[in-house]
Amino acid sequence: MEEDNTLICYKCQKKLEAGKTYFEYLGHSFFTNILKCPKCGEVYIPEELAKGRMSQVEMQLEDK
Numbered sequence: 491m492e493e494d495n496t497l498i499c500y501k502c503q504k505k506l507e508a509g510k511t512y513f514e515y516l517g518h519s520f521f522t523n524i525l526k527c528p529k530c531g532e533v534y535i536p537e538e539l540a541k542g543r544m545s546q547v548e549m550q551l552e553d554k
């Protein structure tokens with residue numbers, strides 16, 4: 491039985507795996523823990539990350 495939070499790649503029908511992924515966002519690049527398809531490399535960006543936590547990361551980067 492799958493867990494509720496298990497996400498499947500819609501292309502490959504593979505379970506997405508969490509891992510540190512190199513990421514670019516609004517001109518910033520950083521590593522973040524994100525769900526990714528092990529086959530095609532498609533990443534899943536949760537809405538909360540895109541809207542909330544991502545802007546936090548952005549602010550931290552701006553601070554430096």
Ligand SMILES: [Zn+2]
Pocket residue numbers: 499500501502503504527528529530531532
């Ligand atoms: Zn895939």
